Amino acid sequence: MPEPQRITRGRPQDEDLTGHILAATLDELMDQGYAALRIERVAAAVGCGKTAIYRRWATKGELVAAAMNHGTTIGAIPDTGSIAEDLVAHARQNAKNQGQHAGNHNPYTAMVAPEVHEILWDGGFLAQRRDMGRTLLARAIEREELPGDTDVDAILDTLAGFVLYRNTIRREPVSEQDLRELAQALTAAPPRRGPSAQ
Structure with a gap:
């Protein structure tokens, strides 16, 4: 006779805890905004102690940057054969990422906080998405579009x-x-770099 399935209750197991913390952080961002976000409220929502959060991220800025990276879909580099359509697809992914978060606050406004922006721009989703955009534009320049x-x-x-x-x-x-x-409009009459531009 098979043993009955054991049902566990209480706080999530450690391997799941990080994902729950990041999701709760996004919820808190949408509800309260970055300035009012409190680590203790995130911990209470997850059912863990603040120390479990601080073991993973030393500051609120690090936690929020990790949550935003976690909640953002990087997507693929579009290749439609048309630079205008590639840019539409690229921008559509940005819009989809930002539009999926409904609440009192858009969590993407936290990007302006210096301690969050630095992380996102240095290898986070901001840097990745920018590199993707540069790649598709460089491809269009190579094919003389x-x-x-x-x-x-x-x-x-x-x-x-x-x-x-x-x-x-x-x-x-x-x-x-x-x-x-x-x-x-941007590709029909693209902005140009001046002679001194790098």
Whole structure:
């Protein structure tokens, strides 16, 4: 006769605890925002002690950066054969990442906190997504779809800023048509780097 299945209750096992902490941190960010986020509330939501959190992340900024990395889908580098459509797909992933978090606060506004931004920009999802954008624009320059002196950072900043502003300030969904019109405008007359640009 098989033994009855043992049901465990209480706090999650250690191998699952990290994921629960990161998810609870995102919930807290959406509910309270970065400035008001408290480690003790995250710990209470998970059912662990604060020490379990501080063993993993030494500061609130490190915890929030880890939660944002955990909750962001990096996606793939689009390759549609058209730079405008590649940019639409790239920006659509940004919009999807930001739009999936419904609450009083968009957790992506925590990116402006210096202690969070430094981590995200130094190997986190911000750096990864930026590298992907640069790759698809470099590919378009190689196939002469864009001029060689195209200011790729200006294009990526414009698209990213548009999505972030719509999602966090106006709190409006970003439509496919909006992204396509902006991408087409940016690639039809791309911003150019000046003669002294690196």
